[in-house]
Structures are given as C-alpha cells and as structure tokens.
Amino acid sequence: MRAVFVDANPTLGDLAERLRKPSDPPVGVNRQPDVKPEDLPAVLNGAPVAWIDHTYLPTAIAAQCKGLKHVVFLGTGARSYMHVEELASLGIEVHLIKGYGDTAVAECAFALMWAAAKGFARMDREMRAGNWLRLDGVELTGKTVGLIGYGGIGAEMARLCRGAGMKVLAWNRSAKSADGVRFVSIDELLAQSDVVSVHLLLNDETRGFLSAARIAQMKRGAILVNTARGAVVDEAAMIAALKSGQLGHAGLDVFDVEPLPKDHPLTKLDNVTLSAHSAFRTPEASMNLIEAALNHTRRIAG
CATH class of the missing domain: 3.40.50.720 (NAD(P)-binding Rossmann-like Domain)
Known part of the structure; x- marks a missing residue:
C-alpha cells in the first residue's frame, strides 16, 4: 500500500514527512502544488491512495490513474474538485476529513x-x-x-x-x-x-x-x-x-x-x-489535517 500527496504546499508537505511513523504506509510527497489534472496519472504512478488538497480530479483523468482505489481529500469540500459518485462507479472511494479546522x-x-x-x-x-x-x-x-x-x-x-x-x-x-x-x-x-x-x-x-x-x-x-x-x-x-x-x-x-x-x-x-481561502490555515489545523490523512491511510492499509 502506497499513498502520494499529489499537491503538497511546503507546510503540509513538511508535516506529512514529520508526522508519518516508520510503521506507516509510505507516503510520497509531491512538492509542486500547481499540479494539472492531466499530470495526475504520472504523479501517482500506480499508487492506490491519493491525498488531494486542491487539485481537480476529473472522472476521465481518474480512469487513467491505474491502481487508484482511494482519494483522501484534505477537507470536506471534495465536490468542488471531483464528482464523488462517478469516482465510486470506477471503484474509487473518496474519504473526507471533518472537524480538523x-x-x-x-x-x-x-x-x-x-x-x-x-x-x-x-x-x-x-x-x-x-x-x-x-x-x-x-x-x-x-x-x-x-x-x-x-x-x-x-x-x-x-x-x-x-x-x-x-x-x-x-x-x-x-x-x-x-x-x-x-x-x-x-x-x-x-x-x-x-x-x-x-x-x-x-x-x-x-x-x-x-x-x-x-x-x-x-x-x-x-x-x-x-x-x-x-x-x-x-x-x-x-x-x-x-x-x-x-x-x-x-x-x-x-x-x-x-x-x-x-x-x-x-x-x-x-x-x-x-481573504484567499485561508480560513483553515493555522498550524493547529494543519497538524490535525495531516494526522487525520495519515489515520485514513493507516485504516485503508489495515
């Protein structure tokens, strides 16, 4: 089981690497946050779990991401970035993170x-x-x-x-x-x-x-x-x-x-x-967010 954080900003990328335990599934951190949807198949490179913060995931692109089975969306607004039901029809489950911020x-x-x-x-x-x-x-x-x-x-x-x-x-x-x-x-x-x-x-x-x-x-x-x-x-x-x-x-x-x-x-x-969609951007909320993403990944791997 392998996850890829496809669009990590410096703060969240650092936290993902710092909070991940040696016993956790590997999480690759892509530190180029401006990922285009068409880049996702290459960025994921067969990983079954994608962490997504703000990148659009059209259903047609998701179908090209071989091996993708889970999307951990870093927040609750996944529907602004992807069609949850269409992804489900492809066998891809979307996991939300509530309450972190x-x-x-x-x-x-x-x-x-x-x-x-x-x-x-x-x-x-x-x-x-x-x-x-x-x-x-x-x-x-x-x-x-x-x-x-x-x-x-x-x-x-x-x-x-x-x-x-x-x-x-x-x-x-x-x-x-x-x-x-x-x-x-x-x-x-x-x-x-x-x-x-x-x-x-x-x-x-x-x-x-x-x-x-x-x-x-x-x-x-x-x-x-x-x-x-x-x-x-x-x-x-x-x-x-x-x-x-x-x-x-x-x-x-x-x-x-x-x-x-x-x-x-x-x-x-x-x-x-x-303000620039920054309401959730505090150190406390960021730590809650990444720990919740890791918990989702641990549960999926288990």
Missing part, C-alpha cells in the same frame, strides 16, 4: 464579520494611498447573527458570537438544539439577522442556496460572511446586492473561481473584505 474557520468568519462591521479593509487601503478616510462602524454587541448550517464550524461561530454579546439564530437542514442558540426557519433567520454567516457543505442541494430571492429577504444593509464554499451563494446576485446596498458588506474567504481572477468584480467593490 472548525475553530480556525470559525475564527476567520468571526474576524471577517468584525472587519466588515468596522470597515478596516477599506480604511487600510485608503490610508496606504495617502487618504485619511474615517468610516462609521457597526456595533455588533447586541446585534443578531444568523448561522446557515450548524455543524462543528457553526457551533464554534456561535460560541464566539455569544461571547461577544450577540444574539444567535441558526438554521440547519436537520433538527438540532444548542444552549443559547435559537433554531428558526431560513426565512425568519434571513429577515431578523444583522449578520448572516454561511456554514454549509457544498452539494447538489446547497449549490446556490443563498439565491437572489433569499438575499432579497435579508435586512437591508446586513453583513454577509462566507467561509464555506463560494458556490453556496449566487455570486452574481450577491454582487448586485452589494452594489444596490441591499447587502451592506460581505466578508468572503471563498469564491466561485479560485484563485480569484484579476479584475474580478468583487475586487472593485469597496464594501467587500476578501
């Missing part, structure tokens, strides 16, 4: 919410350009945050927001309960929330979930935070709402196309704070 992602969402409320990003840009721009911020204490999706990240976001004196509403696809959190319908959440934070996995049911119609239900001037997946939100509708003032600000870590193209419309809006 719940706190890291929630802290990023929390930080984006505050940056949006205070206008820090715009003031920073203007001051670097020599302009003394002073903006009125929003006081979040006492405001209502609505969490769309209440898994591990949503629960961590709720903890942080409650600690900041915010009221917390949540909507989840399955019934849940939590101290200090009021679970409501999606319509009520959108209508009552001063901040809406998205924490849904991307699948066929959630793609485009925050549609133009749902954005129109939000409080005018509300803040939108997305650290889940770009495709959960209708990007064109969000941009239109930001331009019209229906949305007061958006704090975004994820996008329909990544990396975000130069001169993308979002880069031209003052009421947007952007």
Whole structure:
C-alpha cells in the first residue's frame, strides 16, 4: 500500500514527512502544488491512495490513474474538485476529513464579520494611498447573527458570537438544539439577522442556496460572511446586492473561481473584505489535517 500527496504546499508537505511513523504506509510527497489534472496519472504512478488538497480530479483523468482505489481529500469540500459518485462507479472511494479546522474557520468568519462591521479593509487601503478616510462602524454587541448550517464550524461561530454579546439564530437542514442558540426557519433567520454567516457543505442541494430571492429577504444593509464554499451563494446576485446596498458588506474567504481572477468584480467593490481561502490555515489545523490523512491511510492499509 502506497499513498502520494499529489499537491503538497511546503507546510503540509513538511508535516506529512514529520508526522508519518516508520510503521506507516509510505507516503510520497509531491512538492509542486500547481499540479494539472492531466499530470495526475504520472504523479501517482500506480499508487492506490491519493491525498488531494486542491487539485481537480476529473472522472476521465481518474480512469487513467491505474491502481487508484482511494482519494483522501484534505477537507470536506471534495465536490468542488471531483464528482464523488462517478469516482465510486470506477471503484474509487473518496474519504473526507471533518472537524480538523472548525475553530480556525470559525475564527476567520468571526474576524471577517468584525472587519466588515468596522470597515478596516477599506480604511487600510485608503490610508496606504495617502487618504485619511474615517468610516462609521457597526456595533455588533447586541446585534443578531444568523448561522446557515450548524455543524462543528457553526457551533464554534456561535460560541464566539455569544461571547461577544450577540444574539444567535441558526438554521440547519436537520433538527438540532444548542444552549443559547435559537433554531428558526431560513426565512425568519434571513429577515431578523444583522449578520448572516454561511456554514454549509457544498452539494447538489446547497449549490446556490443563498439565491437572489433569499438575499432579497435579508435586512437591508446586513453583513454577509462566507467561509464555506463560494458556490453556496449566487455570486452574481450577491454582487448586485452589494452594489444596490441591499447587502451592506460581505466578508468572503471563498469564491466561485479560485484563485480569484484579476479584475474580478468583487475586487472593485469597496464594501467587500476578501481573504484567499485561508480560513483553515493555522498550524493547529494543519497538524490535525495531516494526522487525520495519515489515520485514513493507516485504516485503508489495515
């Protein structure tokens, strides 16, 4: 049994080599993170297990990867990079890693919410350009945050927001309960929330979930935070709402196309704070991630 980490950045590559035990199956680490899909058959070179962080794996390419039986996707958003059911039809099982970065992602969402409320990003840009721009911020204490999706990240976001004196509403696809959190319908959440934070996995049911119609239900001037997946939100509708003032600000870590193209419309809006899909990137989360990938590989080999 042999695994290949096909697209390791320096941090994750170093961790994979450092955390792997002598008794573990061998894990080859490819340190060229910008792997093209057509390169995967050669990079894997017959390995039955592929660790994938951010490389697209089209089904037609997977069929060319002789011996491939398992994909360990480093996160939960595999559907953004591959068609899980089509891979299953080829006898390739996709393994996800949940929970490794719940706190890291929630802290990023929390930080984006505050940056949006205070206008820090715009003031920073203007001051670097020599302009003394002073903006009125929003006081979040006492405001209502609505969490769309209440898994591990949503629960961590709720903890942080409650600690900041915010009221917390949540909507989840399955019934849940939590101290200090009021679970409501999606319509009520959108209508009552001063901040809406998205924490849904991307699948066929959630793609485009925050549609133009749902954005129109939000409080005018509300803040939108997305650290889940770009495709959960209708990007064109969000941009239109930001331009019209229906949305007061958006704090975004994820996008329909990544990396975000130069001169993308979002880069031209003052009421947007952007981060480069980095919510999960902390030393603690990275260690959790690689240890979980090794555990998957140990289980597969066993």
